[in-house]
Amino acid sequence: MGEEMDMDSPEQRGAKRPLEETEASGPSRPKRIKALDPDVVNKIAAGEIIVAPMHALKELIENAVDAGSTSIEVLVKDGGLKLLQITDNGHGIDRDDLPILCERFTTSKLKEFEDLSSIGTYGFRGEALASISHIAHLTVTTKTAGSSCAWRAHYGDGKLVPAKPGQNAAPKATAGRGGTQITVEDLFYNVPTRRRAFRSSSEEYAKILDVVGRYAVHCSGVAFSCRKHGDSGVSISTPSAANTIDRIRQIHGSAVANEVVEFEVAEKKLGFRASGLATNANYHVKKTVILLFINHRAVESTAVKRAVEQTYSAFLPKGGHPFVYLDLEIEPHRVDVNVHPTKREVNFLNEDEIIEMVCSEIRSKLAHVDSSRTFLTQSLLPGVQPIETLQPEQDAAAGEGAVSNKPINTPKTPATSKRPYENNLVRTDSKVRKITSMLTAAPISSPSHPGPPNTESGIPAASIRDEGLQYETTDRQPLRIALTSVKSLRNSVRAAMHNTLTEMFASHTYVGLVDERRRLAAIQSGVKLYLVDYGLACNEFFYQVGLTDFGNFGVINLDPPPKIVDLLSIAAETEQQDHAGNNDEEAGDIFANAAEVVSRTLIERREMLDEYFSMQISPEGELLTIPLLLKGYVPSLAKLPRFLLRLGPYVDWTGEQECFHTFLRELAAFYTPEQLPIPPPTSKDASASAQSEPATGETAADESYVAEEDPLIHARRAQMARMLEYAVFPALRSRLVATSRMLRGVVEVADLKGLYRVFERC
Known part of the structure; x- marks a missing residue:
């Protein structure tokens, strides 16, 4: 019992581990101060800058934007721990700079300490790539505009290393496109404690998407894409031509993009200009989302977040929070961006005054649009009757001998919701059927009265009979089209x-x-x-159908098949008469031999027309089938002669992409409903x-x-x-x-x- 008391005595608490036995017996001596090994120093510095895969990606994205890139592609595997690859089309890195690329404090953006006060780029301290190389396997492939080939270099611990043991560590010439591709593999492979701290790859991937999404919203003129390794689809994709609202719509959804208002405020005395987008009172979520950029760098600010939430408290219901994108530009000499290793936080002068002016501008915008706030109302579902008192007439309607178990004078249930406004009582659901949709299809007569269908070709095959449209399927397998054009x-x-x-x-x-x-x-x-204008809409729609179903069209069988030259002659005569009526004799003479020339062109290319466009032409020049683009829709066959005639001069048969483009445009014009x-x-x-x-x-x-x-x-x-x-x-x-x-x-x-x-x- 006494020993236990000694173990719990205050003198024993907080004691350090004892020294070695040899030193414990001797007199107490102070420890000597030693310089840490450079490898330990670099790993400590790397742990401060690269805390997680998302921090490595943030540094790489900023370097890519600084390089003048207009397209940035991100590839991720296992949340970035196994693979993190970023590809850009910027100006690249010179081959002579590759040996010192991953050394600490090597940069092209600073020369003197005073340059920090006027820095206008994202990265500037030259620590990102160095830190990554100490805790991961780093590969850089780059090509400048003046280089005849790309160069690939491998790095470890800040220095060039060979790709395989025994090889030369110098950069190797390789094939590659303009720009830079940085591949980070096995992040934290030599820091097992840090690697085990990550709970799941999906959580890290969500953080990576947040970083990519923030810069995709802010960086106008730059296309971003991010996907998982092995997935065919992308998680984020924004084109370079998209504006800020469209970028917000693609990343955060239409519910946000449809409810944002623009704001802008500037003050020369405080040396700042702020602009951005904030949601109005119609939108609110459970957590505040703020995309804050100070001098185009994604940062966080507790003061800004607290002030924005306080501003919205007067407009949103309890528990509701806004979405705000804020682009804050401050004179560089007023900002200290060097206060945090990851540059996640920055300090700037007159912080309280600037935040107050921004929130005041947001408040005025919200007050201005508050009159158009939308209140959603709920009405009863179709077919559901409200609970009301059962009338005696209803009991009588049930039958004279019927016995009702319901009380006659039941009190009404109080209404739980107010009557909806009349301006909300509109039919907006396409599932609500009209009475005409329940009627059977009337017989549809065709102007040309073709005969019975041919069952030997086409998927699906359609024939037009006097009694209506009939379809049948064949065993033809769909083609997989991988043409670049x-x-x-x-x-x-x-x-x-x-x-x-x-x-x-x-x-x-x-x-x-x-x-x-x-x-x-x-x-x-x-x-x-x-x-x-459904003519314009159909023209664009049928062109898109031609692209999506390319090589896999159905067919409309023509039986008996007409001669192509006969149809072309009809169209040529009509065109010739129209030009003759306009006193255009030279243009009218051109159509004299048009039927023969166009007929010969189509017969020569009949194999290609059959394979790609389901347009079958016999060697004798008979038109057997035309493509079927939409089931349930039949184009005007009166437009068929003119469609065939335009396939001669208006289709570019010399180039593959132009041929497909012009042919599908003419096919879409043929399918467009006539006036x-x-x-x-x-x-x-x-x-x-x-x-x-x-x-x-x-x-x-x-x-x-x-x-x-x-x-x-x-x-x-x-x-x-x-x-x-x-x-x-x-x-x-x-x-x-x-x-x-x-x-x-x-x-x-x-x-x-x-x-x-x-x-x-x-």
């Missing part, structure tokens, strides 16, 4: 995408056909009504017109004549209305990538909430 055309479509317009088409509800002659239709998106004439007045309109004038036999005969319409046009009008509603616009909703050129074909005609606000004031 097709991929390039697809990328050009994605680069021209308009995000807001694409979302509008993806969430729209078809309202109805407005004008068949001008090809206008009405659609609803949210609580807004739009007029859409139909204005429908004649109905019998009711005719009788009303007749009553307004003195009735004569001649007038009555004229009115009855006007009311009649060509049966083929009448059938096509009915066919077109049905195809637009049940085939074309559902396909636009699910597949269309709306491009900027389509903006001129969309007009907003009504905003229900805006109109309701006007009536509220009245």
Whole structure:
């Protein structure tokens, strides 16, 4: 018991480990001070700068942006611990600079200490690559504009090392593109304690995505992409031409991007300028998200975060927090960026005054847009009836002999929600079916009356019969198209995408056909009504279908197959007559031999047309099939002769990419719905017109004549209305990538909430 008391005595607490026995017996002596081994020093410094994979990536991204890159690609494996690779297209590194690239305090951005007061770049101390090389295997592949080849170098402990034991450590010439690729493998391989501290690779990957996302939002003109090793898709992808709001939409979602307001404030006396985007009162989340950049460097600031949250407390409900992107530019001599090894924190003069001015500007913007705040209301689901008192008439309707177990005078249940505003009572769900969708398809007559289908080719194959559209599938296997030209055309479509317009088409509800002659239709998106030029929309849509389904089109069988030269002759005669009517005799003579020339061109390329475009032509020049782009939609076969004629002069047959592009454009024009004439007045309109004038036999005969319409046009009008509603616009909703050129074909005609606000004031 006494021994236990001695163990717990205060004198024993906090005692250091005893010295060796030889020294413990002798007199107490002070320890000698020794210089640490350089390897230990470097590992300590590396642990201060590279705390996690995300810090290594942050340093590498900043170096890539400083190098003038316009495209940065990040590849990650096991959260960056196994592999962290960043590729840029910047100006690269000279071969002569590679030997000292990873030595400590080697940089191209500083010469004297005074340069720190005017630093305008991201990295400047020359420690990032040095620190990484001490705790990972580092490989650098770089090529400058003036170099004939790329150079690859391997580093360890800040020095060049051979790629394999026994080889020379000097940089090796290799193939590579302009810019620099830095590969970090086995991070913290020689610091096992630090490596074991990471809990999961998915958590580290989420931190890496946060870093990439922050710089992707801020760095305008720079394309960013980030993906996991082995994944075909990317986790983050922003094009270089995207603006800040589009970058926020792609990374943080449309819910944020649709509710942001811009702000900007500057003060010469304090030497700063601030701009950014902040969400309004319609958006709030459980955690504040602040993307703070001071002199274009991603940093954190507790003071800024606290002030922003205090500003929003008057606008958001309890527990709600905002999203803020703040770009703060301060005169370099007022900022000390050298206070933290990772440059995560910075100090600057007049911090409180600058933060107050920024928050005051945000507060004024929020107060200005607060009048347009949206309050969501909840209504009963379709088909659900509210609980009400059972009326005696309802019991009687159940039958005279029926016995009801429900009380007659049951008190009403208090309403849990207020009555929704009328401006919210709109149908915005496409799943709500119209009564016309429950009717069976009417027989659709075809203008050309082709015969029965040919069952030997095409996936799927379609034939047009008098009783309607019929489809069948074949055993032909889909082709995998990996042509560089097709991929390039697809990328050009994605680069021209308009995000807001694409979302509008993806969430729209078809309202109805407005004008068949001008090809206008009405659609609803949210609580807004739009007029859409469906001719322009279909032209772009069918071109995109041609790219996505390239080489795997279905076919429309033509039986009996017409001669191509006959169809071309019809189109050539029509064009010749049109030019003759315009007194263009030289242009009219060109079409004299056009049918023979174009027919010969198409027959010579019939194998390619069959393989890529499902357009089968027999050796005798018979057109057996044409491509089927959309099930349920049939193009106007009256446009077929002109489509074939334009394949001669308007398709570039010399180059692969231009050939595919021009052919698919002509195919899209062929599939675009044609303009139909204005429908004649109905019998009711005719009788009303007749009553307004003195009735004569001649007038009555004229009115009855006007009311009649060509049966083929009448059938096509009915066919077109049905195809637009049940085939074309559902396909636009699910597949269309709306491009900027389509903006001129969309007009907003009504905003229900805006109109309701006007009536509220009245």
